[in-house]
Amino acid sequence: MKKSILLVEDDASIAIVITAALEAEGFKVDRCDSIAERDRLLADRAYGLMLTDVMLTDGDGIESLGRVRLNCPQMQVIILSAQNTLDTAVRASDTGAFEYFPKPFDLEELVRTVRQAIGSSHNAEGSGEASDEPQALPLVGRSPAMQAVYRMITRVLRNDLTVLILGESGTGKELVAEAIHQLGNRAQGPFIAVNTAAIPAELIESELFGHEKGAFTGAHARHIGKFEQAGGGTLFLDEIGDMPMQAQTRLLRALQSGRIRRVGGTEEITLDCRIVAATNRDLVPMIAAGQFREDLYYRIAVVPIELPPLRERADDIEALSRHFLALAASEGLPRRSLTAAGAALLARQPWRGNVRELRNFIYRLALLARDEVIDTSTIEPLLAGDGGAHTPDDGEPTRQADFGEALASWLAVARPQPGALYDEALAAFERPLFLHALSTTGGNQLRAAQLLGINRNTLRKRLSELDIVPEVALAKP
Incomplete structure (x- = not known):
């Protein structure tokens, strides 16, 4: 105990x-x-x-x-x-x-x-290196740039002020939003994330505010919007800089009044969620160009938190790399360790995709490396883009490494639950694999089955279970 x-x-x-x-x-x-x-x-x-x-x-x-x-x-x-x-x-x-x-x-x-x-049961070895277990908290790094971020996070935890997280793509804006939620006074409520740029302007009210049955054609049942779903918790509005202007107006009205009304409804619903927004865009010149509402900007940027790009926190790359290796192992990939020379090589890379790019690369390393200990000899070929962690010397087809790289990239994004790696990977890759086989054979199911190495009846059964209609699939651009 x-x-x-x-x-x-x-x-x-x-x-x-x-x-x-x-x-x-x-x-x-x-x-x-x-x-x-x-x-x-x-x-x-x-x-x-x-x-x-x-x-x-x-x-x-x-x-x-x-x-x-x-x-x-x-x-x-x-x-x-x-x-x-x-x-x-x-x-x-x-x-x-x-x-x-x-x-x-x-x-x-x-x-x-x-x-x-x-002296708990989870005691580290005291070697000074990162733990071989994935870290529970959402943010990793002790560089001065990240310490400044931590200080800003602590200042918003005891209030519900609206936060705007700024930073390049891949810097971890959603992780900061999750940290504010998890460590704040709304941690017991839900954390609802929505990509506002992906919602068409004509659907923004329905998605964010919900709609009543019969409100419009196709509204067969009441739909609870994201604001209500986030009740008692946090609503994370990602990519807000790409939100259509008409949608910005509707969002501003809700934030100003603190109330919403479902589409087709008459009841006014009082908002009970913290708003955290994020963007990789520079909103100030967008305001000058008439592409973003100035009043909405001041409504969401009550407390701005700017995340540094990875190139400005190179001291964190080793800790991040070890963290991602541990995370990959917890998700079913082989357990790996990283030498000091390997960590130094990673720290010298530009990582234009920031933490997201580093994470994907580390997952590929974990999957493709042949040795448990990852050194520069393992890292350099993959950095050079040859599709594998070693130059094949045993006749292994390069396409296997290419597929492994694709699988590692999927793993880095999908983050499957422990024990569900096989089922989730199969679900993610089986459908596009069958579609590829049909496309390659022009829809000939017998040849597609032969290409896949399975029985034609098995192919037909799986196509039915995956809801794939060959004629429709081939007709798609």
């Missing part, structure tokens, strides 16, 4: 983030913001670990640790401090603290250190 933790922190935002992260790991966390309250809690119950800030409302957290040590000799202590000076670090060391974290700190590293400190 995991031990309880006492968190002594007078910055409410930081306390909320740490508590949520540790409770997500299964720890029991008690929280207070003063030395007096700390002493009262320590007198009443036993804790396996205390995390304490230095500058508290009623004194110096380090100076009073002497008596804590006397009364609770078995309890480990981790010190947190915004006083990032050599003197503070030395004082923390002199107390015998298990670890000292200057603020801002990497939350994932803090969680790993907590595991080590209390």
